Amino acid sequence: MTSRVGPVAAVLLVAAGIIAAAGVLHARDTRAPLPPSQERLMYLRSGRVADRAFLTFDAVAADVYWMRAIQHYGRDRRSLRQDGRFDLLQPLLDLTTTLDPYFNIAYRFGAVFLAMDQPNGPGRPDQAIDLLLKGLEHSPERWQYAHDIGFVHYWYTGDFTAAASWFDRAAEMPDAPGWIRQVAAVTLVEGGDRAGARRILSELLTSATDDYIRNAAERSLQQVQALDAIDELTGLIGQYRERVGRLPSGWGDLVRARLLPGLPVDSTGTPFAYDPSTGVVSLGAGSSLLPLPRGLSAR
Amino acid sequence: MTSAGRIGLVAWHVFKESVRDRVLYGIAGFAILLVASAFLIAQITAGQDVKIIKDLGLAVIELAGVLMAVVIGVGLVSREIDRRSIFALLAKPLPRWEFVVGKYCGLVLTLMVNVVGMTAVLYLFLFYAQSRIPIDSQAVLDSPVADPRLLLVVLMIGVELALLTAVALFFSTFSSSALLSIVFTLGLFVTGLLSADLRHFGDIVDVSPVVAWCVQAVGWAVPAFSAFDIKSQVVHGLDLPRGFVAGTLAYAALYVGALLVAAVSLFSRREFK
Amino acid sequence: MIAVRTEALTKDFSTGFWRPVPKRALDALSLDIPAGGVFGLLGPNGAGKSTTLKLLVDLLRPTSGRAELLGRPPGDTAARRRLGFLPENPTFYDHLTAEELLTYFAGLFGYTGTERRRRAAEALDRVGLSADRRRPIRGFSKGMVQRVGLAQALVNDPELVILDEPMSGLDPLGRRDVREMIAAIGAEGRTVLFSSHILSDAEDLCEHIAILAKGRLVAHGRVRDLTSDQVTGWRVVAVGGDEALYRRVVPGADVRALGGVRFQLDLPGDVRPEAIVAGLAAAGAALESVVPKRRSLEEVFVRALDGSGASDGNRGVMP
Secondary structure (H helix, E strand, C coil), X not given: CCCCCCHHHHHHHHHHXXXXXXXXXXXXXXXXXXXXXXXXXXXXXXXXXXXXXXXXXXHHHHHHHHXXXXXXXXXXXXXXXXXXXXXXXXXXXXXXXXXXCCCHHHHHHHHHHHHCCCCCCCCCHHHHXXXXXXXXXXXXXXXXXHHHHHHHHHHHHCCHHHHHHHHHHHHHCCCCCCHHHHHHHHHHHHCCCHHHHHHHHHHHHHHCCCHHHXXXXXXXXXXXXXXXXXXXXXXXXXXXXXXXXXXXXXXXXXXXXXXXXXCCECCCCCECEEECCCCEEECCCCCCXXXXXXXXXCC | CCHHHXXXXXXXXXXXXXXXXXXXXXXXXXXXXXXXXXXXXXXXXXXXXXXXXXXXXXXXXXXXXXXXXXXXXXXXXXXXXXXXXXXXXXXXXXXXHHHHHHHHHHHHHHHHHHHHHHHHHHHHHHHHHHHHCCHHHHHCCCCCCCCCCHHHHXXXXXXXXXXXXXXXXXXXXXXXXXXXXXHHHHHHHHHHHXXXXXXXXXXXXXXXXXXXXXHHHHHHHCCCHHHHCCHHHHHCCCCCCCCHHHHHHHHXXXXXXXXXXXXXXXXXXXXXX | CEEEEEEEEEEEEEECCXXXXXXXXXXXXXXXXXCCEEXXXXXXXXXXXXXXXXXXXXXXXXXXXXXXXXXXXXXXXXXXXXXXXXXXXXXXXXXXXXXXXXXXXXXXXXXXXXXXXXXHHHHHHHCCCHHHCCCEHHHCCHHHHHHHHHHHHHCCCCCEEEEECCCCCCCHHHHHHHHHHHHXXXXXXXXXXXXXXXXXXXXXXXXXXXXXXXXXXXXXXEHHHHHCCCEEEEEEEEECCCHHHHHHHCCCCEEEEEECCEEEEEECCCCCHHHHHHHHHHCCCEEEEEEEEECCHHHHHHHHHHCCCCCCCCCCCCC
16 A cells, blocks of 8 residues: 555645644634733853853854843833833843953943933933943943943933033043044033033934934934923913913914914924913923933023 | 555554664664753752743754654654565555555554653653742642643643654655754654744735735645643633644644645655666 | 456667757567466566566556566556565665564555554564564665565555566575475466566576567567477597597597596587497497487577577467
8 A cells, every 4th residue: 555645635634634733723822812921031150151141152142142132121121110110221231242252233232221311211311321341341442332331321311510620531432533622622512501512412423323322312412402492482482471471371472472483392392381370391201202301400 | 465554564664663773762762861861950040940841852852753753753764665675565566655654553553652761761860859849839839749730731742742743744745855854854844843933924024915924825835833832821721712733633634635645646656776 | 367468568778968869778678478377578678578577567658569567557456455566676674673564564555453464464474574573674684674574565465576687696595495486376377577688587596478679579488398309419428548549439529638538528419329339349448328418598699699580479378
């Protein structure tokens, strides 16, 4: 007996079997699914052990941990959990950079993620700076790391003196672009006001090669523009008050008084908020430009 | 003699041959060493001792099982065909389908015996650990130290290996090179492990619907080896949803059936120069 | 009674990976093998003997044509119960002992328990391996492996025994043993079909033979008929005289000096020895021996191979 079933019939039978199996699997996953893994465990935290564990495959292991860091950031950012949000980010980045101490992107983007304010990030500029310092330890002449530390100070900690000194240090390093020296000077002199910020950001927009950094700079510039707009609006409210003798009750009053052409919106199209009892203008509550960075609220 | 009798005879001889195969002992011995070293590794990670032993132990059992399934599954049949010891056998009144099914049963039997052996060793270590850890510390653990539910995990691993063996047997019935069969089998195994991602490809990656559909179809068609993983669940002491085990067993049974039909069909047509 | 019948049995193999080219290993073989007795399938290497046997036991499938064993198609389970097969250069499951292998195979025929063990033991005894039955086959010499092979081919008491090159690779003692066993099997009334490229074996053992060359049947029939009882000539050894003398007395004879005063004369076909005796005596030569020459199988073989016309596939000679 060579074959009871003709070849075509056999193929059909096999295909039917596989399709039926896939159907059962699908049914199982819809009716009796396993809850998604809540696993947030990192077995290895010690860089030294990791180094030994991965033998000569450190670079690949660093890549894997980097991918885990990105996924962790992305997953937590999209989830609603509040408990321990982003808590594995720093250990993952630390391990990545221990396994591969010259992993440029891990240092720079990692610092960006770490410094980001809640709820978009862990809001840990100190960890961001530590990471960049580690990068400098291994590559002491990379001006980008020094520049980034300056930026974190400027944008997140509000320590303008430190920011200026880091920009200065960056300017000293080989291959540093010419405009850093100017930024350092400007920061020092003007103590981090809006004009200086605007200048730094415009330079970043034109010089940055990474889309992400460029987009971040764009957003920050829009925030500065919003602050300028708020100042302008506050001025207009003052004018109205002088003219009419009381605070306007809303934007409509200003429009009728021909002080405004229409409803004032920020660059995301969200209307500015106005509190008629205090006369304070602020960004609309739903605006994606919120929250505003620390160092720039004041003039 | 009935079909079942002949199949049993072939299966028994497969088992006998593998018991006398040194490769098997090599893999098993290595696995036991690794499980033993779980104790050492448990010291390095911050206070997760029992969990580490369980996780590592189960992973080692699974990995060793995979190695055995592939190497022995492919090796046995390829060697027979290569050395032509199969010729005299095929001239006997043994239909080819009985030969294939008998081989499969024998291989699965071999694997199960080994998996049971390694599980016993794991439990020995766990019982030892249980005797050494103070009772109050044990109370706060997610699951008991020598948790009988681990047997459920081992059952799932066993079913996974049965599916993998069917894949290995399928390739070796028609491929002329043992190495090629091993490569294909391992390749399909890895793809199967990633099949969950393939099945949701369209949701994760931005590509045209046609490409997404093709990739997803592959994800559904390949044997889903990742569907048997309940290690995390059981080690954390969580419940399994109702119908999960039954559904998984049904999936494996259907797929194994399909593979055996394919293997029998190919082997029945095979010629031996 | 016909044990094996083939009708225009043809087998093509396709060689080459990129552009497969069919190579014809067996070309329209039509042969009847009578039941009972020993049948030899002869031919040089690559003639298609192994291919034919494998087609008979369903290890290969024909490209066209048919074959029948004991009235059933190859691969038929019922027919296989009455069949024993020994492949060429056999290997068996090394890790088993001879006894275990035989018991395993006996089990596949459906024998159980005591009967199974008995048959296994008997088969091993028959081939002279009783003493070594508990040793793993891994340690067997080639001759012993061959004997295990014969044993497993006989374990089910088959009507038809097919042996592919059973004597290949054996030393003279081994060959003699196998020859004797084949003769014994044939004498028991079974049909034995074996292939070989060694002619002397066939001449002694077989009643019927078929000769294959390049996939074609070039000769077949009773050995006796093919080699013929007919005397084709005479070889005379004479003493005395010289070459010239002999050439004069027996013109047309092939004269050869054997050394000393002995001479060998191959008389032409039509000359009878009686005719020259008187002439030799008159010339002073003495007759030492007179031997008739008959056509040997080797001659049949060589002639068949040289002959350009291959057999047109007529049915073989019926007993």
